[in-house]
Amino acid sequence: MLYIHHTSCISPQKTYGGEALSFDKNSVDGKLLSIEPDYSGIPINILRRMGKAVRMGVGAALPLLKPGQPNGIIFGTAIGGMEDCIKFLNQIVQYEEGMLTPGNFVQSTPNAVASQIGLMTKNTGYNITHVHRGLAFEMALLDAMMMCEEKPDAEWLVGGVDEISAYNYNIERLGGWYKTADASSENLFTSATPGSIAGEGAAMFRVSGKGTNAIAAIEAVETIHTKEIIELSDRWKEFLDLHFGKESPELIISGDNGDSRIVPFYKAIQETTPAGADILRFKQFSGEFPTATGFALWLAVSINKLNSLPDSAFISRRGIASYRNAVIYNNYKGEQHSFILVQLP
Amino acid sequence: MEKEALKLQLKQQIIQFLNLVSMKPEDIKDDEPLFGEGLGLDSIDSLELIVLLQREYGINIQDPKEGRKILVDVNTMVDYIEKNRTK
Numbered sequence: 001m002l003y004i005h006h007t008s009c010i011s012p013q014k015t016y017g018g019e020a021l022s023f024d025k026n027s028v029d030g031k032l033l034s035i036e037p038d039y040s041g042i043p044i045n046i047l048r049r050m051g052k053a054v055r056m057g058v059g060a061a062l063p064l065l066k067p068g069q070p071n072g073i074i075f076g077t078a079i080g081g082m083e084d085c086i087k088f089l090n091q092i093v094q095y096e097e098g099m100l101t102p103g104n105f106v107q108s109t110p111n112a113v114a115s116q117i118g119l120m121t122k123n124t125g126y127n128i129t130h131v132h133r134g135l136a137f138e139m140a141l142l143d144a145m146m147m148c149e150e151k152p153d154a155e156w157l158v159g160g161v162d163e164i165s166a167y168n169y170n171i172e173r174l175g176g177w178y179k180t181a182d183a184s185s186e187n188l189f190t191s192a193t194p195g196s197i198a199g200e201g202a203a204m205f206r207v208s209g210k211g212t213n214a215i216a217a218i219e220a221v222e223t224i225h226t227k228e229i230i231e232l233s234d235r236w237k238e239f240l241d242l243h244f245g246k247e248s249p250e251l252i253i254s255g256d257n258g259d260s261r262i263v264p265f266y267k268a269i270q271e272t273t274p275a276g277a278d279i280l281r282f283k284q285f286s287g288e289f290p291t292a293t294g295f296a297l298w299l300a301v302s303i304n305k306l307n308s309l310p311d312s313a314f315i316s317r318r319g320i321a322s323y324r325n326a327v328i329y330n331n332y333k334g335e336q337h338s339f340i341l342v343q344l345p
Numbered sequence: 346m347e348k349e350a351l352k353l354q355l356k357q358q359i360i361q362f363l364n365l366v367s368m369k370p371e372d373i374k375d376d377e378p379l380f381g382e383g384l385g386l387d388s389i390d391s392l393e394l395i396v397l398l399q400r401e402y403g404i405n406i407q408d409p410k411e412g413r414k415i416l417v418d419v420n421t422m423v424d425y426i427e428k429n430r431t432k
Contacts, residue, residue: 045385048364094400101362101396102389 002145003214004205008060009298010034011201013285022308023285030183031164032199032287049103051081053163056202057113064206065121071154072126073114076140078133078290080110083165113161134332137291141221144207152209160294161202169198185284188258196257199287203294216301220341227335229268236272239339248276250323253296255330257283265331279315293330300326300342352423362397363390375419391416403431
């Protein structure tokens, strides 16, 4: 069991800091860009060199470092600082393979976020970045679960981040992963067209193997690679049987991204879930990105305090005052699937 | 190009290359030290400035000791650019 003690999230919605949370921001031109804070905790000379992914990751992590140093930093990102990576590669061409500036290169690697947090806080503990595309965040969670089993007293900073970069957006759009004509968070689930809307964000969690004062616990994380709906349904049934028996989870948090090619997977999950579960969709708030399950986990952990979630976000809602458990199901590009079971106090 | 125009252009380039987003050219004084107490730049910035001189003015600084004399403030950089620019 992995216990969550603190959480922080920078996303396209107002989810960061002590301000009133809200979920009313819609996409512009098919993109949901994060609402970034002023990053007052990051020294200006360091901040000016940071790309967006690094800024968001470090910015989301800093509030969770106030209780003291964690024993290590475990991170997940699929693309890391892609914008800086492309700037660096373009410089190689522009400067005809001559002298290059170090700034973009330093920020361009996926492990720049976790290492920057380590450098800023002088944390010399375990520092690792998982880069398993649409399962990068889940891999970070699994790593943290194993670390917590090994050292229950230790505390870990676990997180995920990905950014919308011009390069990545264009490549993914050309690949058909973003909607073209009807790209909007407002009609995401009614458009019935291929592709989704682009999103980004950073979610951080302070975790340990001890349940004292925990705000949530992750009981299980399961990842699957398959393109077969039947195989997914079977694994989902097994997962529910194992953890709930004949009962139903109280809340399913669905990563439905409105992509007509992917929707059948989500429908299959819905149809094989025993009646009685509320179902909440979140990609109209976060957009689609490889580590969007970080946002979903933040949502699950925070769900009982969120009064501003619109009813329209729920496919079904029984009006439970306080959820005791939630299962996140996410599907990335029709082949990377994850189930995350969250227990709430 | 007149010296004052070159100073303004260089300040704009310093802001762009070093991503000094909150600064304007008029915030950088001609004789303000670039490193240490002045603008507070560091060793990574010095590499960015060397690349700036190479790319924008065709100046190659090979000797680090030479770089220390050139990258003192805007005045010293402009003097060096005027004497050594190839583009």
